[in-house]
Amino acid sequence: MLHYQKNNLTVFQSSLYKTTSAVIHSEEAIIMTDPTWLPEEIEGIKRYIKVHLGDKQLYIIYTHSDFDHIIGSGAFPEATVIASEEFQNNPKKEEVLKDIDAFDQEYYLERNYVPQYPTVDRVIKKDGEKMELGDMTLNFYKAPGHTNDGLFTVIEPCGIFLSGDYLSDIEFPFITSGYHDYIDTIDKASLIMQYHDINIHVPGHGNATNQKQEIMDRIDFSKQYLKRLLNNDTELEKECRSKFRFFEGMKSSHLENVERANKK
Numbered sequence: 001m002l003h004y005q006k007n008n009l010t011v012f013q014s015s016l017y018k019t020t021s022a023v024i025h026s027e028e029a030i031i032m033t034d035p036t037w038l039p040e041e042i043e044g045i046k047r048y049i050k051v052h053l054g055d056k057q058l059y060i061i062y063t064h065s066d067f068d069h070i071i072g073s074g075a076f077p078e079a080t081v082i083a084s085e086e087f088q089n090n091p092k093k094e095e096v097l098k099d100i101d102a103f104d105q106e107y108y109l110e111r112n113y114v115p116q117y118p119t120v121d122r123v124i125k126k127d128g129e130k131m132e133l134g135d136m137t138l139n140f141y142k143a144p145g146h147t148n149d150g151l152f153t154v155i156e157p158c159g160i161f162l163s164g165d166y167l168s169d170i171e172f173p174f175i176t177s178g179y180h181d182y183i184d185t186i187d188k189a190s191l192i193m194q195y196h197d198i199n200i201h202v203p204g205h206g207n208a209t210n211q212k213q214e215i216m217d218r219i220d221f222s223k224q225y226l227k228r229l230l231n232n233d234t235e236l237e238k239e240c241r242s243k244f245r246f247f248e249g250m251k252s253s254h255l256e257n258v259e260r261a262n263k264k
């Protein structure tokens with residue numbers, strides 16, 4: 001469903017895990033992130049793109065390869081795909097597709113397209129890589145820690161920060177690839193805030209915000225959370241439970257984080 005619309009940015013938010021698909025309109029292109037989740041939701045995004053695309057080129061940035069973020073890829077075969085080198089070289093592509101199939105099996109979901117692992121047209125190999133698209137510049141930064149193939153995108157001059165599964169207002173950090181990588185990626189987000197004039201932040205799950213203080217608070221929460229995982233901090237779980245509406249549903253990820261952070 002439509003979650004946010006202002007100036008050149010439209011954000012769709014799925015009913016599942018409040019997963020977002022951001023759509024940015026430039027003079028020459030439409031840039032989208034992770035079209036997702038349910039068949040009707042993806043149909044809705046498709047209709048929206050069809051109405052607005054005209055003769056522009058469609059670009060899709062995949063923020064990382066978790067199955068919920070690539071589940072819609074087969075529905076946009078005309079798109080030019082942008083993702084990290086690690087995303088392209090993911091050795092577990094088949095497993096990601098199996099996750100999609102298992103999900104659709106479990107909920108009896110039919111799709112009018114065949115889910116695919118995206119073929120990357122523009123591979124992002126290093127931090128600070130840029131791509132000019134008419135009146136916009138896309139700046140890319142590697143973002144490992146949640147998964148090893150994450151990608152941050154900053155779109156200028158409008159100052160849109162697309163962070164994938166980092167800096168959510170409804171989830172604590174989910175560390176599945178590396179604790180230290182995750183810390184470095186959050187530090188990178190701080191640098192992005194210093195280096196770029198960010199006006200709006202869209203996380204992969206949760207709510208877009210155009211409040212700079214809110215973005216800084218999201219970064220700060222992640223930093224504190226990651227630190228406190230190491231200290232056997234019994235208050236942390238309590239605080240997360242009161243901060244996050246759906247904590248019970250994600251509690252096992254918190255316990256895994258504690259284990260991962262403290263693994264020598």
Ligand SMILES: [Zn+2]
Pocket residue numbers: 066068069165204205
């Ligand atoms: Zn996700």
